[in-house]
Amino acid sequence: MTVTAVEAPERPAHRDPDVLRWLGAYTASMVGDSIYFMALAWAAARTGSASGTGLVLAAGSIPRALLMLGGGVLADRLGPRRVVIGSDAARAVLVLGLAAVLVLTAPTVGVLVAVALLFGAVDALFLPAVGALPPRISPPGQLARIQGLRGLAARGASIVGAPLGGVAVATGGPVLAFATAGALFVLSLPLLLGLRIRPLPAPVKHGGTVAGAAEERAVAEERPTARQDLVDGLRYIRRHPLLGPLMIVIGLSELGFVGPLNLGLILLSEQRGWGAAGMGWIVAGFASGAAGAALLIAVRGRVPRAGLVMCLTVLVGATGIAAVAQIPSVPLAAATAAVVGLFIGLAGALCGALVQTVADPAYLGRVTSVSTLFTYALIPLSYPATGAAIALWGTGPVYAVSAAVCAAGGAVGLTFTALRRAELPR
Secondary structure (H helix, E strand, O other), X not given: OOOXXXXXXXXXXXXXXXXXXXXXHHHHHHHHHHHHHHHHHHXXXXXXXXXXXXXXHHHOHHHHHHHHHHHHHHHHHHOHHHHHHHHHHHHHHHHHHHHHHHHHOOOOHHHHHHHHHHHHHHHHHHHHHXXXXXXXXXXXXXXXXXXXXXXXXXXXXXXXXXXXXXXXHHHHHHHHHHHHHHHHHXXXXXXXXXXXXXXXXXXXXXXXXXXXXXXXXXXXXXXOOHHHHHHHHHHHHHHOOOHHHHHHHXXXXXXXXXXXXXXXXXXXXXXXXXXXXXXXXXXXXXHHHHHHHHHHHHHHOOOOOHHHHHHHHHHHHHHHHHHHOOOOOHHHHHXXXXXXXXXXXXXXXXXXXXXXXHOOHHHHHHHHHHHHHHHHHHHHHHHHHHHHHHHXXXXXXXXXXXXXXXXXXXXXXXXXXXXXXXOOOO
């Protein structure tokens, strides 16, 4: 009698010790990031130079933009866990070292710019690697849930980090805030060290012949350079039936969304007389909607027709972006922002899950670096153009154009049959 082996069911992401370790380390790092940026802003303000403060706050984006793709290459060559551990350790040393320096002397623009540049360079390594870790610690069927849990962690870090940084600055100045951020980076290290990494899929054999073995040895001896790895990764994305379209959707939707949410909302609140409190309610509305989307994905774990739903939710969210600039009251604007957060958050979670499930794990660091490049490096460079456009034409037209750009991302995605039919693993 033949006994058929029954495959054990997948452990849910929220009960998987490796996922929980990764999530704890990611949350600690994100809270540390929030506190670091709060402390950096206050330390820069204490130099007494408005131009110097702006220079300090902008400095970190330069290496982040220049090195992000290289960070993806490094994650694939060395392994994402190793890069995440190294980058978090480097951030801890850097921030704790700055705290020690500020105990002895007052902050200067030069020192703070140097720290911001180094922190941005390390961030360029951390972000692709931390995004490439989930497929190495969890089966494909749980990756959507992990994206939902990651979204919840990111929202929670934003809610906790800023007030905690403010309390630290008020209590002990930037020194205590930097020390707190450094301690959180240190806290993530034992959690990351405890991760059990799944091996990459075995490479395809050439048939086991002598000629095949010789060819494999020749390939192993001709190890590609980092530049060749980068070119290979970009070519892989361009030729992939899903990843190429997904990157177009990410780029367009982020370009149309990030400017209005950040700089545009500040200027809109000033023009309407809503003030900082009104802007805070609108941001809270968006955050609550995005948290709801993350919770939905974390609980359900899978959304049918994920590619089609992702594109449609981008279109709905884009409509909400255009509406925000036309609404006269704060409560209605906050409610609309919650709808935008819900749909754009759901689109982002589905997009992240699709990227992680369809990408070959050997390329995932490079794939993640390209998607992260849009969000954390290139899109913020659009802020000056957004501000200049609002000064010339007002918030209404600029929000409308931004919404059209965001909607173009969803519309372009719908033109790709493979993306419309894309499904998440069961």
